[in-house]
Amino acid sequence: MATAQQPENKGQETRTVADLVEDIQALTTEIQELYCLDEIPWVVGYSGGKDSSCVLQLVWNAIATLPPQKRTKTIYVITTDTLVENPIVAAWVRNSLKQMKSEAQAQGLPFEPHLLQPDFKETFWVGLIGKGYPAPRGKFRWCTERLKINPSNRFIRDVIRASGEAIVVLGTRKAESTKRASRMKKLEAQRVRDRLSPNMNLPNSLVYSPIEDWENDEVWIYLMQWENPWGYSNKDLFTMYRGASADNECPLVVDTSTPSCGSSRFGCWVCTLVSQDKSLAAMIQNDEEKEWMQPLLDFRKELDAEETRDKRDFRRRNGGVQLYERNLEDGISIEPIPGPFIKEAREDWLRQLLTVEKEIRQTAPENMRDITLITLEEMSEIRRIWLEERHEFDDSLPQIYQEVTGEEFQDPRPGADYSLLGRDEWIVLEEICEGDAMHLELMAKLLDTERQYRKKTRRVGIYETLEKCFNTSSRSPEDAIKNARLKRELSEAVSQGDVAKVKQMTLGDVAAINEVDESESESDEQVTWASIKFKKEDS
Numbered sequence: 332m333a334t335a336q337q338p339e340n341k342g343q344e345t346r347t348v349a350d351l352v353e354d355i356q357a358l359t360t361e362i363q364e365l366y367c368l369d370e371i372p373w374v375v376g377y378s379g380g381k382d383s384s385c386v387l388q389l390v391w392n393a394i395a396t397l398p399p400q401k402r403t404k405t406i407y408v409i410t411t412d413t414l415v416e417n418p419i420v421a422a423w424v425r426n427s428l429k430q431m432k433s434e435a436q437a438q439g440l441p442f443e444p445h446l447l448q449p450d451f452k453e454t455f456w457v458g459l460i461g462k463g464y465p466a467p468r469g470k471f472r473w474c475t476e477r478l479k480i481n482p483s484n485r486f487i488r489d490v491i492r493a494s495g496e497a498i499v500v501l502g503t504r505k506a507e508s509t510k511r512a513s514r515m516k517k518l519e520a521q522r523v524r525d526r527l528s529p530n531m532n533l534p535n536s537l538v539y540s541p542i543e544d545w546e547n548d549e550v551w552i553y554l555m556q557w558e559n560p561w562g563y564s565n566k567d568l569f570t571m572y573r574g575a576s577a578d579n580e581c582p583l584v585v586d587t588s589t590p591s592c593g594s595s596r597f598g599c600w601v602c603t604l605v606s607q608d609k610s611l612a613a614m615i616q617n618d619e620e621k622e623w624m625q626p627l628l629d630f631r632k633e634l635d636a637e638e639t640r641d642k643r644d645f646r647r648r649n650g651g652v653q654l655y656e657r658n659l660e661d662g663i664s665i666e667p668i669p670g671p672f673i674k675e676a677r678e679d680w681l682r683q684l685l686t687v688e689k690e691i692r693q694t695a696p697e698n699m700r701d702i703t704l705i706t707l708e709e710m711s712e713i714r715r716i717w718l719e720e721r722h723e724f725d726d727s728l729p730q731i732y733q734e735v736t737g738e739e740f741q742d743p744r745p746g747a748d749y750s751l752l753g754r755d756e757w758i759v760l761e762e763i764c765e766g767d768a769m770h771l772e773l774m775a776k777l778l779d780t781e782r783q784y785r786k787k788t789r790r791v792g793i794y795e796t797l798e799k800c801f802n803t804s805s806r807s808p809e810d811a812i813k814n815a816r817l818k819r820e821l822s823e824a825v826s827q828g829d830v831a832k833v834k835q836m837t838l839g840d841v842a843a844i845n846e847v848d849e850s851e852s853e854s855d856e857q858v859t860w861a862s863i864k865f866k867k868e869d870s
Contacts, residue, residue: 351549355389355557358541361526362393365498365539366404373406373539374487375500377444379424382502384559384568385550386541390500391560395440408444409486413478414709415455415599417611418624418702423571427563434561447486451708453477455601459634460680461713462648463671466603466634478599480532487533497536498527506546515543600627603635623694626687633683644670645812650803652815665819667812674717678727681705681713685735711744722772722779724750725757751782773804 346354366373375390377383387408394402408431410424428444435442451457455474458464467474490497505512518528518538527537542550554565600611611628614621646652647670657664672680688704695702714728729740742748757775764771777800784793806814817836824832 346549348552351552355553358389359393359396362390362541363397365526366394366406367397367401370404370494371496371498372404372490372494373498373500374490375406375408376483376502377408377410377424377428379410379420379427379568380502381550381554381568381572382504382507382542384502384565385545385553386500386502388554388557388560389541391440391442392557394442395438395560399439402439402441405441405443407486407490408442409447409483410445411447411449411479411482413455413599414448414706415478415601415704417598417600417614418627418699419571419614419621422699423568427561430563431561445486447482449478449482451706451712453481454706454709455599456684456705456709457712457716459672460677460684461709461716463644463673463677465638465643465669465672466601469604472604474599474602474604484533487536491533491535495535497533498539499530499533499536500539500541502542503540504543504545504550515540600624601631601634603631620696623691623696623699626690630683630687638669640669642672642676644673645808646670646803650799652811654812654815654819665816667815674721674723677717678731681710681728682731682735685732689736707741707743710740711742711747714742714747715744718750718779719783722776723757724752724775724779724782725754726750727754730754751785752778769804769807773800776800776804 373390375383375387377387390406394406408428410428412421412424416424425446428446431442431444434440435444455478458473458477459466464473465471487497487499503511503515505515515528518531526541527539530536530538551569555569559565598605598610611624611631615624615628645667647668653668654665655668657666684705688702691702691704692700710728710732714726717723717728718726729742732738732740756778760771760774760778764774777797780793780796780800784790784796821833821836824836
């Protein structure tokens with residue numbers, strides 16, 4: 332008898348194919364009983380990969396064999412498109428959902444597919460190009476919640492609001508990783524109903540994982556031996572996984588030395604949380620017809636390259652300087668934590684991305700030439716952030732778009748093209764500031780703050796906003812970092828109870844600041860608002 336090997340858990344007893352068939356029959360009965368037990372709607376998570384395809388196929392086949400009068404409860408099938416998915420996988424999933432919807436209607440089944448997307452204000456490019464976030468890292472993993480978790484959670488919350496409860500059906504398996512197995516076992520101990528674990532993120536919802544104890548090869552055996560019920564090809568899915576494996580093979584494992592593509596993972600093509608995108612690289616390597624995706628791989632390498640400090644602001648997004656201890660060969664250096672990408676870097680990322688999009692639209696197969704790497708809505712939000720939050724009223728986005736694409740940028744946001752300040756005024760400011768970046772930034776903020784408040788019937792809060800401009804932009808980088816270090820030293824002295832040092836530092840700082848302000852006043856023959864403000868604040 333053939334067996335389905337389980338290399339991930341070598342100590343675990345292997346199951347025969349006959350055992351797997353028996354388990355499938357038991358799961359079919361279990362799914363039917365759970366479905367008919369109450370009126371709680373089901374939400375099936377479907378990514379188009381092997382595990383979610385396996386679970387959805389199990390549920391579909393189980394419900395299809397129920398009498399029509401019992402198939403009354405809606406089963407929502409949700410897929411989240413992060414807008415930066417592997418293009419091949421994204422197209423596969425979209426077509427699968429279309430086929431699924433058509434077949435569900437034809438077969439009279441209660442499946443309702445939904446393609447979800449992140450809010451346009453939370454997309455990857457709005458974060459990186461608009462707000463200037465660096466590429467995601469382990470300690471700053473800002474993408475996952477925005478792109479994947481929030482869209483699905485919003486949908487499930489809507490279902491819970493309408494019905495009071497929801498059962499979320501997932502293809503999670505213990506064999507995926509030791510960490511996943513440990514977490515699933517902890518949740519098992521908290522089960523309030525058989526096979527239904529609590530959802531720690533969403534109250535009033537339970538998680539059902541039918542194939543939690545299955546191995547990779549058992550998933551593939553099921554997908555290859557049981558025909559896809561909504562008319563999609565599991566063999567094509569198998570081929571896609573095989574193409575995403577470096578050795579171009581995806582065999583069923585017959586011994587512990589045999590490689591398997593079961594661990595192949597398709598994800599965001601921009602992902603910098605892994606050392607390299609092995610699946611995309613393997614697809615390009617294994618199929619000449621997919622070489623058109625090489626620019627995506629090259630761009631991802633740019634995102635993952637070691638950043639130079641000159642691309643990042645010395646302040647955080649709130650305008651403050653935050654220090655950290657950096658370990659060097661000759662000791663510890665106290666340095667500012669790099670902040671968001673500066674204006675020129677953000678503009679360069681946009682220019683590169685649009686260039687890649689233009690290139691792959693020219694080289695991709697006919698059915699992929701409408702590919703969109705960044706949407707108009709995302710660019711509109713990036714433009715709004717640059718104009719309204721960053722006060723960069725030179726409005727460079729439409730100009731960059733036209734330079735790269737040769738087309739005029741059509742902003743979908745009403746009134747987006749109306750502005751009192753523009754490129755000409757920015758050039759004048761640059762000439763006045765004579766290369767002083769901080770002076771240019773401060774003047775731009777002050778002018779644009781006045782413009783923004785000019786449209787309001789009441790100008791309440793304008794003085795506080797202007798004060799904030801001086802707080803964040805009136806010091807040179809050197810002075811701002813020096814001030815942050817003094818504050819750090821003062822804080823450490825306070826925490827250590829060193830009263831003498833606290834008094835010494837406080838008096839010394841006030842004297843130094845007054846000295847600077849007096850010298851500036853004498854040289855300029857006038858007292859600026861900024862000098863008055865800082866003297867008043869620090870004295």
